[in-house]
Amino acid sequence: MFKNILIVGCGLIGSSILRASINKKISKNLFVFEKSKKNIREIKKINKKIIILKKLDIRGLEISKEISDIDLVILATPMSQYEKVIPHLNKYLSKKSLITDVGSTKENISRLKNNSLSKSLDWIMSHPISGSEVSGPKYGSKSLFINKWCIVFSDKNKIKQKKLVNFWKKIGSKVIIMDEKVHDKIFSITSHLPHLIAYNLIKTAQDFQKTQKKDVIKFSAGGLRDFSRIAASNEIMWRDIFFNNKKNIVSAIDLFIKNLKSFKKNIENLDDNTLRKKLVNSKKVRQQILNLKQDIAKPDFGRDQN
Amino acid sequence: MFKNILIVGCGLIGSSILRASINKKISKNLFVFEKSKKNIREIKKINKKIIILKKLDIRGLEISKEISDIDLVILATPMSQYEKVIPHLNKYLSKKSLITDVGSTKENISRLKNNSLSKSLDWIMSHPISGSEVSGPKYGSKSLFINKWCIVFSDKNKIKQKKLVNFWKKIGSKVIIMDEKVHDKIFSITSHLPHLIAYNLIKTAQDFQKTQKKDVIKFSAGGLRDFSRIAASNEIMWRDIFFNNKKNIVSAIDLFIKNLKSFKKNIENLDDNTLRKKLVNSKKVRQQILNLKQDIAKPDFGRDQN
Numbered sequence: 001m002f003k004n005i006l007i008v009g010c011g012l013i014g015s016s017i018l019r020a021s022i023n024k025k026i027s028k029n030l031f032v033f034e035k036s037k038k039n040i041r042e043i044k045k046i047n048k049k050i051i052i053l054k055k056l057d058i059r060g061l062e063i064s065k066e067i068s069d070i071d072l073v074i075l076a077t078p079m080s081q082y083e084k085v086i087p088h089l090n091k092y093l094s095k096k097s098l099i100t101d102v103g104s105t106k107e108n109i110s111r112l113k114n115n116s117l118s119k120s121l122d123w124i125m126s127h128p129i130s131g132s133e134v135s136g137p138k139y140g141s142k143s144l145f146i147n148k149w150c151i152v153f154s155d156k157n158k159i160k161q162k163k164l165v166n167f168w169k170k171i172g173s174k175v176i177i178m179d180e181k182v183h184d185k186i187f188s189i190t191s192h193l194p195h196l197i198a199y200n201l202i203k204t205a206q207d208f209q210k211t212q213k214k215d216v217i218k219f220s221a222g223g224l225r226d227f228s229r230i231a232a233s234n235e236i237m238w239r240d241i242f243f244n245n246k247k248n249i250v251s252a253i254d255l256f257i258k259n260l261k262s263f264k265k266n267i268e269n270l271d272d273n274t275l276r277k278k279l280v281n282s283k284k285v286r287q288q289i290l291n292l293k294q295d296i297a298k299p300d301f302g303r304d305q306n
Numbered sequence: 307m308f309k310n311i312l313i314v315g316c317g318l319i320g321s322s323i324l325r326a327s328i329n330k331k332i333s334k335n336l337f338v339f340e341k342s343k344k345n346i347r348e349i350k351k352i353n354k355k356i357i358i359l360k361k362l363d364i365r366g367l368e369i370s371k372e373i374s375d376i377d378l379v380i381l382a383t384p385m386s387q388y389e390k391v392i393p394h395l396n397k398y399l400s401k402k403s404l405i406t407d408v409g410s411t412k413e414n415i416s417r418l419k420n421n422s423l424s425k426s427l428d429w430i431m432s433h434p435i436s437g438s439e440v441s442g443p444k445y446g447s448k449s450l451f452i453n454k455w456c457i458v459f460s461d462k463n464k465i466k467q468k469k470l471v472n473f474w475k476k477i478g479s480k481v482i483i484m485d486e487k488v489h490d491k492i493f494s495i496t497s498h499l500p501h502l503i504a505y506n507l508i509k510t511a512q513d514f515q516k517t518q519k520k521d522v523i524k525f526s527a528g529g530l531r532d533f534s535r536i537a538a539s540n541e542i543m544w545r546d547i548f549f550n551n552k553k554n555i556v557s558a559i560d561l562f563i564k565n566l567k568s569f570k571k572n573i574e575n576l577d578d579n580t581l582r583k584k585l586v587n588s589k590k591v592r593q594q595i596l597n598l599k600q601d602i603a604k605p606d607f608g609r610d611q612n
Contacts, residue, residue, distance in 0.1 A: 129528050133592065134605040149525060182520065189514045191528030194507060198529075200569050201503055202588040204562045208495045214488065217594045219455060222435050222497030223504075225601040226532055232592035235585035242573045242581065253570045256510045257563060263506050264559045267548045275548065279541035282508040286439065286538035288523045295531040299440040301607040 001163075001170065002027040002072045008056070008085055009077030010034040010043050011234075012132060013102050015140030017074060020171035022047050023142040031070070034137075042137040056088040070094075072167065075101035079240040082112060090118040098160045099123040104187065104237070105244040106153060106180035124164050125153040127183065128173060129191075133232040146172030147293070154179055188248035192241055193256060196249065198230035199238075307469075307476065308333040308378045314362070314391055315383030316340040316349055317540075318438060319408050321446030323380060326477035328353050329448040337376070340443075348443040362394040376400075378473065381407035385546040388418060396424040404466045405429040410493065410543070412459060412486035414550040430470050431459040433489065434479060435497075439538040452478035453599070460485055494554035498547055499562060502555065504536035505544075 005027040007014045014032070021027060033053040034040055040052055070093060075082055082101065089099060099121060103109050106125055113123045128150040132139060150173035155161045165175045178186075205224055209216045220228065242249060266275040290297045311333040313320045320338070327333060339359040340346055346358055376399060381388055388407065395405060405427060409415050412431055419429045434456040438445060456479035461467045471481045484492075511530055515522045526534065548555060572581040596603045 129525060131528075132605045139605060148527065185518065186520050186522055186525055187528060189511050190522050190525045190530045193510070194529035194533055196569060197503060197507055197533075197566075199585060199588045200562065200566050201500060202591045203569075203584055204499070204558070204565050205495050206587065206591065207561060207565065208558070212491065214492050216492055216496050217591060218598055218600070219435060219492055219496045220595050220598075221454065221600045222437075222493060223500035223536055224496045225595050226536055227500055227503075228588075228592040228595050228601070229607065230529055230532055231588040233589075235582055235589065238585055239578060239582055243576050243578075246573055246576075249573060250570060252510070252514070253566060255513060256506065257566060259510050259513065260503075260506050260559060260563060263502060263509075264556060267552055267555060270549050270552075272545065272549075276541055276545055278509055279505060279544055281512065282505045282534075282537040283539075283541065285508045285512065285523060286534045289526050289531050289534050292524055292526075294524070294527045295534070296609040298609075299438045299445060301535065301609045303602040303604075303607045303609070 001167065004029045004031065004070045005072045005074065006031040006033065006053075006070050007074045007076055008033045009075065009081065010039055010137055011076065012135050012137070012139050013128065013130075013144075014074070014076030015039075015043060015046065015137030016130075016142065016144035017076065017102075017171065018043070018050065018137075019046060019140055019142035020145060022050075024170050026167065026170060027072070039137050046137070056085065056092075070097055073097060073099045075099070075103070078234075078236045079103040079105065079109065079244060080236070082109065083116065086112070086116045089121060090116075093118075093121055095120045095122075097121065098163060100126045100164055102126055102128055104191070104241045106183050108244040110153075110180045122155070122157050122160050124155040124157070124161055125180070126164065126168065127151040127153075127187075128168065131233075133229050135234040135237075143172065148173055150175050151178045151183060153177070153183070184245050185248050188245055188252045192245055192249050193252040195230055195233060195238055196242065196253070197256070198227040201227045202231040307473065310335045310337065310376045311378045311380065312337040312339065312359075312376050313380045313382055314339045315381065315387065316345060316443055317382065318441050318443070318445050319434065319436075319450075320380070320382030321345075321349060321352065321443030322436075322448065322450035323382065323408075323477065324349070324356065324443075325352060325446055325448035326451060328356075330476050332473065332476060333378070345443050352443070362391065362398075376403055379403060379405045381405070381409070384540075384542045385409040385411065385415065385550060386542070388415065389422070392418070392422045395427060396422075399424075399427055401426045401428075403427065404470060406432045406470055408432055408434055410497070410547045411550040412489050416459075416486045428461070428463050428466050430461040430463070430467055431486070432470065432474065433457040433459075433493075434474065437539075439535050441540040441543075449478065454479055456481050457484045457489060459483070459489070490551050491554050494551055494558045498551055498555050499558040501536055501539060501544055502548065502559070503562070504533040507533045508537040 007018055010032045031051045033056050117123055128145055130144050130148040150168040152165050152175055154177050168175050205216050289295050296302050316338045337357045339362050423429055434451055436450050436454040456474040458471050458481055460483050474481050511522050595601050602608050
């Protein structure tokens with residue numbers, strides 16, 4: 001499908017792409033550029049054939065014949081690193097190459113590539129909707145993308161777009177085409193706000209524990225623990241998302257606070273009718289999510305501590 | 307341990323106590339009072355020896371010799387039903403009996419029993435910290451309480467308190483003694499606020515979907531789905547909790563909103579330093595929760611859709 005794939009940044013997502021690509025024999029050679037020595041040690045364990053680049057100077061390598069043949073570059077670093085990578089892409093890639101990324105916000109990436117990428121190169125954005133609270137190649141998995149959505153962004157080069165869609169499908173994703181504006185709005189609600197709220201709830205519990213001197217973490221099984229999972233997500237990745245999708249996230253926060261104040265009023269007024277209607281309506285969403293196979297259809301996520 | 311246990315209200319929690327009691331052979335006879343016919347059908351499947359009462363008139367039964375021997379009554383109805391049950395307890399129970407409940411808020415129950423329960427009867431409150439988004443006896447489990455906290459509330463009758471503690475331990479709980487004021491404060495943060503926030507997040511997503519006409523549920527795997535589980539919890543139970551612990555919950559909401567507004571400001575100002583500090587701090591709580599065995603120590607709750 002591809003001869004040479006280069007993965008730039010090889011954490012949870014990068015290493016999962018790597019594993020899935022090896023598993024599906026998608027390319028002849030797999031190149032990885034990764035800064036962390038600890039991560040490199042993990043990546044070496046995956047497969048001996050992986051070629052780890054010491055610098056992002058593709059031409060400087062022994063394998064110099066391959067240079068013009070890097071046909072897919074996947075950026076899987078935190079988004080804040082993309083800017084530093086682009087000059088290398090401009091310098092070393094040929095116009096035959098296809099660039100993609102796995103960033104979680106897209107209007108910013110779209111602006112960045114329009115401003116900084118060489119006009120002769122093609123960068124078609126992707127967003128695989130998969131991830132976890134854990135980071136690093138240690139936790140990567142070849143089946144991370146199976147039956148998960150991957151969003152590919154519409155591009156005028158339909159041949160390359162098709163190739164990219166096929167790549168994601170090959171490693172198990174269900175692909176959908178979207179534009180970046182719609183994407184950033186939808187994910188401000190389905191992903192960015194939930195993460196922010198989870199972080200904020202944990203912060204609130206910490207503040208309470210400090211001021212009230214009461215042990216709250218100990219009793220977190222009553223609900224708090226669910227939020228602590230998401231609030232343990234990688235801070236660099238999430239800082240980048242919050243900053244890059246600022247406008248949509250701020251709107252989402254405002255809508256959330258408006259609703260929360262109304263909820264508070266319902267409680268203060270013991271407004272049984274309104275409150276119950278809200279609770280019953282929320283319940284329906286869980287069933288919709290299960291019907292769409294977006295979560296495991298077992299009570300309590302099927303988790304069992306016994 | 308007991309000769310006759312009566313469980314009033316036999317949904318998820320009641321039927322789990324029933325199953326665990328049968329499993330541990332805790333009492334000679336097990337009586338159940340349950341209003342829902344559907345639930346009764348489920349309960350009959352559990353064990354043929356369970357005696358289902360047609361009304362809460364213990365004296366009116368065939369098994370009238372047992373009357374004065376109901377030695378443990380467990381209230382497991384929604385809290386809003388307790389008031390209706392008390393006259394029956396006053397009328398039919400002897401002072402040898404021990405009453406407990408499994409309600410999620412305690413200052414209200416404490417007030418209720420002080421005001422309405424016959425002075426000759428002993429009601430020592432319990433709160434097992436276990437539950438699920440699903441309701442009804444169909445989902446009950448004999449191992450629901452294993453290694454979970456159960457809070458027992460301090461009482462002057464230390465003999466009966468000890469008996470109650472032993473009951474919970476026998477069915478697997480780790481027991482801790484607490485007072486109702488501290489309890490209601492702690493659980494406003496570890497349980498009630500998380501549930502309210504989850505309901506409110508789902509409501510916000512629904513509002514967004516309606517006004518923006520964008521499909522958000524479809525992409526809920528990016529975070530939203532975690533909240534949808536909790537927001538599918540029983541509405542009667544949660545209405546009761548929100549109303550009964552109003553004062554603490556309102557304080558918790560206020561603290562939450564204050565923190566959220568500060569988070570929003572950090573995002574608007576691209577305040578990297580403050581924001582990152584908050585994210586890193588939240589991460590620590592997950593590890594504390596895992597160390598305390600309050601959640602399953604697997605990424606993504608160990609759920610796997612593949």
